[in-house]
Amino acid sequence: MPPNPRVLRGLRRFARAAGVFAVVVPLVVLLGWAIGNETLKSLVPGQATMKINTAIGLALCGLALLACQGRQPRFPLSGLLSLAVLLLGLAIGFEFATGVSLGIDTLFHPDGQALVRGRIPGRMSELTATSLVLLGVCGLAVCSERGRTLAQAAALLVVLIGLYAMSTFGYQVGSRTQVTPFFPVAIHTAMVLLVLSLGWLAARPEEGLMRVLSADSLGGALARRALLPSLLIPSLLSFLAQRLLSHELLSPQATLTLLAVASGSVVAWLVWSVSTLMDRIEGERRMVRSLREDANTDPLTRLGNRRAFQAAIDGLARQRREEDRAFSLLMIDVDRFKAYNDSHGHPAGDEVLRLVGRALQAALRPGDVAARYGGEEFTVLLPGIDGERALRVAERIRQDLEQTAWPYEPVTVSIGAAQAARDEAPDHLVARADAALYQAKRDGRNRVVLDA
Structure with missing residues (x-):
């Protein structure tokens, strides 16, 4: 991971x-x-x-x-x-x-x-x-x-x-x-x-x-939550036991009993803490799955639609403010899509959109959110990804689509990327990513531009 x-x-x-x-x-x-x-x-x-x-x-x-x-x-x-x-x-x-x-x-x-x-x-x-x-x-x-x-x-x-x-x-x-x-x-x-x-x-x-310990995974989260307490708590308990014995506050038998109860309580706390973490992670996964599988799905591409995208970006923006968790946005547009439709017909254009949707689903992690924003424009939300890594993800998507076997003629995409700021409104982030997208089109299309 x-x-x-x-x-x-x-x-x-x-x-x-x-x-x-x-x-x-x-x-x-x-x-x-x-x-x-x-x-x-x-x-x-x-x-x-x-x-x-x-x-x-x-x-x-x-x-x-x-x-x-x-x-x-x-x-x-x-x-x-x-x-x-x-x-x-x-x-x-x-x-x-x-x-x-x-x-x-x-x-x-x-x-x-x-x-x-x-x-x-x-x-x-x-x-x-x-x-x-x-x-x-x-x-x-x-x-x-x-x-x-x-x-x-x-x-x-x-x-x-x-x-x-x-x-x-x-x-x-x-x-x-x-x-x-x-x-x-x-x-x-x-x-x-x-x-x-x-x-x-x-x-x-x-x-x-x-x-x-640093992995963006369940194992990493568990290690960060439980490892340091499991190292420090035994030393603290031994110090407490010696203090109790030296001041004759408890008998040796009572001190041993207290240590056993305290050790069991610490283990129970660690289990509860880890279980809470796993429950929260599983809840986040269920939320992501529901965003993909409920009625907010675009029927043509089987990606989330604009409403699903809005709900997802609002949630990520809230996490960005409360937990300082980074995320990035990609705005993707099919180059010269109107000309492709005019040349080969709308069914061929629909097939292009379906292929783009499949390519995005194949290229992204389970926690990422891809959506059809409107027409031939798509969005990708990348939780836990900063701007530099988002640029690499976008370039990989662009290359994958460029190398796809298209039915009539080659199709390319232009991509704008932007990393969310701490207190930035979702609409402002979308505007920055959209500006980067149009900069990519002005620079010649079939390229990726990161909003600075």
């Missing part, structure tokens, strides 16, 4: 926002180290701090993610930044594996507080170093034409690490005793890791593992 343009735009906006978030938070942490503010360093006083090297690595990764965005991605810059992140993570991993200090842990600050917690001063945890290695691999793989599946797999591993780190933070905060996790990760480090990994996944939403 083709990707949903609206979803693609939303995911790319999220990727840019994730990059900004991953730069701003580490900068705030670095400010905390500079002025000695414990809250900025750890977010929660008494908990693990984001180390200076961690902040530098995450900020570089955020910059690499931003460099991959935009109309002209700066892949060399993004690759160099990702390589620096990878090398930093490997250097810390080398220190853990060999016990050799490279002198980079306390290069900018002595970090005496780490000794109190039994940690090496200035050094990030093993889990954070592993995450930086994975994020570096992710950035390098995304910037290349190959290996994007590897990039998304690495990002998914960081998602799991971020969720685990947030769960351990919940355990530590919820516990009355200050138990240090085996892999201490500051809460804002865990948040940045999670947001960064999701941002890298969103950076190439039409490729690899993300194609299902």
Whole structure:
């Protein structure tokens, strides 16, 4: 299935926002180290701090993610930044594996507080170093034409690490005793890791593992509705359970019972949410079928008539205003149809119109709406399609009709295309598409013109 343009735009906006978030938070942490503010360093006083090297690595990764965005991605810059992140993570991993200090842990600050917690001063945890290695691999793989599946797999591993780190933070905060996790990760480090990994996944939403999520299909809609809650809710429930136990609000048995009920309720909510989505989609499909099969059908071409077209475009315009869902309109006119009728008779002209109707039905998706607008003029509504894709659809229709085996002589069509604006009235959209159609005729017919 083709990707949903609206979803693609939303995911790319999220990727840019994730990059900004991953730069701003580490900068705030670095400010905390500079002025000695414990809250900025750890977010929660008494908990693990984001180390200076961690902040530098995450900020570089955020910059690499931003460099991959935009109309002209700066892949060399993004690759160099990702390589620096990878090398930093490997250097810390080398220190853990060999016990050799490279002198980079306390290069900018002595970090005496780490000794109190039994940690090496200035050094990030093993889990954070592993995450930086994975994020570096992710950035390098995304910037290349190959290996994007590897990039998304690495990002998914960081998602799991971020969720685990947030769960351990919940355990530590919820516990009355200050138990240090085996892999201490500051809460804002865990948040940045999670947001960064999701941002890298969103950076190439039409490729690899993300194609299902961005697809304009039932499977894509279900994934967008249920995937993120199913990842986050278990961590939230475990944090809630630990809080209840630590404050002795409930007994262990009652807490387990509450967790079971809460888990069942969450599953029921997800099922209800997915069922509601499927019901709405099925309702939309029934509406489209009714538009094609009821009395609003043109008897000659078996397409919708003008009344059916008006109902369909009014509904799409309403969705455009309320849900910001793009759609486009094609106006199609048979070239020199009057001359064809005069030369070969009206029955031959009717056969031309029937063949055009069949060609449109064959060329369009199930959700598209084709109608006979009047005489030899046809319309096509393309839900979820922007102007550039509508131009490609129109060109394919024009070529199909040009190559059709016509009974007497070749027949061609001219097509005008226009994408609906957010608050545009249907009549105004029709007027723009009609103006583009007549521009195509003035330019020599048998061509497609997109209204700019």
